[in-house]
Structures are given as C-alpha cells and as structure tokens.
Amino acid sequence: MKPIYRLILLIFLVQSPIIYADDYVLGHGYNSGSWNISGYATTELNLPHQRAANFTVNDFSIFIHGRVNRYINPFFEGEYANQTLWLEGAGVLSSGAGQFVLERLYNDSYFTDSVFLRAGKMLTPVGEWNLIHAAPLVATTIRPLTTYLNFSEFTSGGSLNYVAEHHSLLPSVILYYQPSEELLPKTLASSPYRYKNVSGLQLVYARDLDWRVGFSMQHSEVINRHEHQNLFSWDGRYDFDSFALEMQASYNRIVGNPKIRQRNDEWGGYLQLTVPVIDDWSLIGRGETFTARDAKSSQQNAVFAVNYRPNAALVWKLEYLFVKGATTNLNEGVYGSFGVMF
C-alpha cells in the first residue's frame, strides 16, 4: 500500500470516534465501526384499469452512512428502480432493465449541535413526504401528486440546517441552494422536468411526535421548458391516540413561455387519515385534488388502503385508487406492495 493511502487510512481510523458492533436489528442496518449500511426493498403488484398489470421491483435501495467526526459525516444512497418482473401481455422479464438512480450523496458538517451544513445531492425539504419517501415508511403505495410532481425533489448543492431545541419557540430551518443542474438526474421519462438555480426555505414547528406544521417555499428554473416558478407549500401532521391526520397543500406560480401550458397557476392538496384497527392492521383514507399546469382540468383522486405492519421496518399494503377528472400521472385501479427496511 502506498504511504499516502496508509496515512489516509490511519487518519480515518484515528478520527473514527468509536469502534463497536451491536446485534443486527431489522431496519437498523449493519454497523461496522462508525459506519452503517442499510437499505430497503419494495415490490409492487399494480392492476390499473387502463394500463397493463405488472409486478415490479420498484426500489432496491442501499444507503451508507458514516459518522467520522464533527465535520465528516458522509451519506450515500443509490437504488435500482422500476425493474418490471412481469408485464401483462408481455410475460416475465420482457420489458427491459430498470434504472440505477443516485438518490443522495452528501456530507454533513456540524458547526454546533444544532447547526450543520449539508453539501452534495440531497432530498429537497418540501413537505415531509419527500424527505421520508421510502416505501416502508409511508402509508400508501400510491404517492400523492402534491408531494412530488411540481418541484425539484432533489437538490444538488448546499443547505444550511438549524435544528430547533425541544419545546423551543423557534422553528427548525433549512435554507438550500442548487446553482446548476441536478447531479445524475433520473431519466426524462420518470422525471420530466429539469431544474436549475433552485433555492428554497423550509420552516418546521414540531412537538415530540404529536404534531408538526411545516412551510416550504422554492424558486427554480425549469430549464427544459424555459419556465421559472415559485412554489409555496404547507404541510401538517397531528397524531391523537393512535390516529394520524396529515396534509400537504401547495401553490405554484409559473412564468415564462406561456404557450406550452394551460395555466400559470398550479395547485394541489391532500388530506389523509390513518385509523388503527387491530394489532398491526390499520386503515387509510386519503383525498387529493391537483391542478397541473398542462392539464385542462383538475384531477381528484381518493385512496382507500389497508396496511399490515407487523414490524416498524416491514409493511404490506393493499389499496384502491379512484380517479376523477384529468389523468395526471395516476390511473384508477388496485395497487399492492410489500416493503422492508433492512
């Protein structure tokens, strides 16, 4: 081994504050020294009315997290997505390969215990769903349009984060900026807008795990449409007993190149209620309306789902999606999935 590599290895080992290993716990990943490797996998059986039924591995994700010292705390998440295993009318493994996606690659540097700088590719802080969008962590297989459709889901740049203390009157704050284009974006087929010059702010008030109120705003350029947009989003969650009520609403003002769209104002919102039934079973009901910039009319959709979650890291979901109005990304039908964090 070259002396310089030996030196780097030595510095790395010395900087690692603790070397320990504990027993493996499902969903907690595997620890080795100051590093943790984990991931999640989701398979979906989709039976939409007006499209071919399919059985798909819609995420096999690995994430690696290091906690080296105050200034070096790297995080990587890469996933293999959208691998159709069976497609109605085409058969098994007949519709090509899935895609490799770089979801996150960043480093956190702590200035104090509550202020840190994140640099790299990260999930954009708009609402709560986008930050925890892994299938085993969210209530339904179908994701509300409001939580991803009209803003940059990923930011490749930097963010300054302030984490508010418990019971503080101050909110947690994130300020972020992406000067150029997204690092290794998804294909245009799965993510049709390309953003640059993205800047934004998120404010979050939260009390334990009982309630959360968030406000997000984002300015961006949609470079492949020659548009500029200003998005404002509000989200909230309220847990009472074992019930959970959550919502997100957004308004987006679009300027530039008006001929390519139906309207300059885009808006949407959803309201979701989770009701525990027995033991590990719960029922979910959600209603959403979304008016997309390119659609002539709004879309209303409603999801009724049943979840079986025998472990926090593992969930089975079955749901029916009703759709009325414009067909914006969602198709009426039955959807089922199995998700596990490992």
Added chain:
Amino acid sequence: MKNHTLLILVIMSLLSDVALATGNSMVIIANASVTINHLSLDEIKDIYLLHNRQWSDSSPIIVVNRPSNTQIRSRFEQQVLGIETKKYALHLEKMHYQGTTLPVIQESTQAVIAFVKNVPGAIAYIEGLPNNSQIKVLMELK
C-alpha cells in the same frame, strides 16, 4: 492457575457492576466522560428521539437502547418518552432513513453497563443503581 484467577476476577468484576443494578427504580446513566451531571426529562426525550445528537462539549452522544420487546424498554418509552412502542419504532426508522445514527441495541443489563463503561459519550437506562466509577447517574426515576 493464572487463567483461572483471571477468569474469576473478570466474573467478579461483572458481578460487582450489576450487583446493585437491581430494584424498581430506573436510572439514566452515562459514561464518566460526559461533562454534565444531570439531565431533565425533556433533555432525555430529545436525546432518545434523536433530536439532540451532541453533548454540550460537542462530543457525540452514543444512545443505547434495549430491544423493543423488553419490559424495561416499554417502561422507558411509557415513563420517559410518553410514546407508544410502534410509534417510537417507526420514528426511529424515519430518522435512520434521513441519515441519523440509531441507538445501539444491547441485549442485557450487563451488556448495557459494560458498553456505557467503555464507550465515551454513551447514555443508557437500566433498573437499579450501577456500582461502577466509570459510570455516572444522570437521573433516577422511581
């Protein structure tokens, strides 16, 4: 003979750590390197919800938990966190996905005490008072 003596000393050392770690009171313990001597319930809650990840001297907090099916963890969740088990477990999964290091799981009281004794910045909960100079008690809950 030498080996036997060493083994007996190790066993005695372990037993002396846990000899007083019995009884009904729950105590919050930390490694002796931790510079503070007391934590409020809110501060403990903040640490176990993984909202606070550094001690006041900026050294990392190493949170120790017991497995989710143990009686003492249920008692801790109820008495200190005031959060039901499933909700806390899902919260930890969400924090983990967001890049936060999760608590280290230790299977027994002896393992918890040994871990806290040896790892700077470690914090844990046990039943009964520990008998070890490398461990400090930050709070006692009846």
